[in-house]
Amino acid sequence: MTQPSRKQISVAPMMAYTDRHCRHLHRLASPSAKLFTEMVTTGAVLNGPRERLLAFHPAEHPVAVQLGGNDPRALADCARIAANAGFDEINLNVGCPSSRVQEGRIGACLMAEPDLVADGYSAMVAACSVEVTVKCRLGIDDQTSDDFLDTFVGTLAAAGCRTFYVHARIALLNGLSPAQNRSVPPLQYHRVFALKERWPALNIVLNGGLDAVEQIQEVCRQCDGAMIGRAAYSNPLLLNALHVADHGTGALSAFELYDAYCAYVRDELDHGTPLANMTRHMLGLFSGMPGARQFRRSLSDAGRLKQEGAALLDSARQSVARHAA
Numbered sequence: 160m161t162q163p164s165r166k167q168i169s170v171a172p173m174m175a176y177t178d179r180h181c182r183h184l185h186r187l188a189s190p191s192a193k194l195f196t197e198m199v200t201t202g203a204v205l206n207g208p209r210e211r212l213l214a215f216h217p218a219e220h221p222v223a224v225q226l227g228g229n230d231p232r233a234l235a236d237c238a239r240i241a242a243n244a245g246f247d248e249i250n251l252n253v254g255c256p257s258s259r260v261q262e263g264r265i266g267a268c269l270m271a272e273p274d275l276v277a278d279g280y281s282a283m284v285a286a287c288s289v290e291v292t293v294k295c296r297l298g299i300d301d302q303t304s305d306d307f308l309d310t311f312v313g314t315l316a317a318a319g320c321r322t323f324y325v326h327a328r329i330a331l332l333n334g335l336s337p338a339q340n341r342s343v344p345p346l347q348y349h350r351v352f353a354l355k356e357r358w359p360a361l362n363i364v365l366n367g368g369l370d371a372v373e374q375i376q377e378v379c380r381q382c383d384g385a386m387i388g389r390a391a392y393s394n395p396l397l398l399n400a401l402h403v404a405d406h407g408t409g410a411l412s413a414f415e416l417y418d419a420y421c422a423y424v425r426d427e428l429d430h431g432t433p434l435a436n437m438t439r440h441m442l443g444l445f446s447g448m449p450g451a452r453q454f455r456r457s458l459s460d461a462g463r464l465k466q467e468g469a470a471l472l473d474s475a476r477q478s479v480a481r482h483a484a
Contacts, residue, residue: 168191168379168402169193173197175197176392183219188395192401194219196222198225199212199213200227204226215245220247223249224249228265231281268299280315298329299329299330303329305354309358352382362384365378366386375387424472434469435461448482450479450481451479457471
């Protein structure tokens, strides 16, 4: 049996996924994982529905907000706002390959402008007292060498950055969609491990394609942590398995996690949160179990969600429970 990692496990920021309801489910699955918001742009924080965008439940700690932006002054203002809102960490997105994000000159394209990123980082650090970190790729387009990566990391390290979440792929900014950029460029874990060897004083956290406990523990032996994305979303029990492996606490069943999350859902319903906003995050809970398809179908039916409300939570559970009896 492999030994526990005792390194930080994080759930990656994922647009349209890691909202506050998703994060609450993940916190129930793992008391120890670090949770991240979806990326929020500086423009949205400064000019949009700030309270909604930065809302989180106290149980979510430790929780980080991920910001997207390039203007040092705007980043500093947003860092101050996020720190005052109670976030434990502020992460700067230098890894998103979306063409829409590129049009705003944010995300992965900023890897080609390390001095600008460093200016933004320094402004954020000066504006708040919580840790500021960076999430990036191995490279972009034809700028994929270790020298390019070291220049980026070194410039940020000189500005004081000590923690880098590194998606173990390059980003191809022209011709690939964000989804393709999560699968077409090959994973290169060895390059992240080598980055850690070259920069031993920095905290290097590997992200990309992680989906099994032993695989993640092996990554944690060679880096300072692991960041899990789609696998945590599609199977929240993976987070529980990692917490159990690292901390020796009792494992949760899918039913126990479901029941705990439903208590939260019912409370949110009393505060006017639409049921569909919350049920979509639990669809992977019973994957592979008899009745799982009916469970997913029930909680994905907009008509039934609206008509039956909280009662549907019990009937959906029963579609799986009757097979487990």
